[in-house]
Amino acid sequence: MIDVLIAEDEPGILESLDFILKRAGWTIQTVTDGDAVFDAIRKLAPRVLVLDVMLPKRSGFEVLKQIKSESATSGLPVLILTAKGQQQDRRIAEELGADGFVTKPYANAEVVEAVRRLLGTAAP
Incomplete structure (x- = not known):
């Protein structure tokens, strides 16, 4: 189990998110297209998904809709x-x-705070 799965196809943004969330103390995995999200969720059981809207293969909206429609x-x-x-x-x-x-563009603290809120935790 990991803390955060990031689905983002822009290398600079992905690197930035990976860095700031690891620095905040969470375990991170990343994927770069909409299709890869589902495999990663099944294999890694993330506690939170950070999902870009504009992804190759399947949009963030399509991914979100499927995630929220499946009981698992x-x-x-x-x-x-x-x-x-x-x-x-x-x-x-x-x-x-x-x-x-x-x-986007976002403040690093804004992303960390949003993830913290979704995890329901204080700083790790």
Whole structure:
């Protein structure tokens, strides 16, 4: 079991998220496309999923919809990442059951705080 699974295809953002979340004390694994998310969830049993909206193969919305519709994964907290100014993305994500929302570009502390809230823990 890991703390956080990150689904992000942009190398710079992925590296940044990996770094700040590891520095906060969590165990991290990453995937770079929508199809890989499901295998990773089954194999790694993450406590939180950080999910980009714009992913190759399957969008973050498709991934979110499937996660929330399956009983085995419906309880997994999902933090959605989206580009600045995409109000519609936020509305769609909320309708599909997203548990949290961070807009890119983001402040490192904002991401750490959002993950901490979803994990229901103080700093590790």
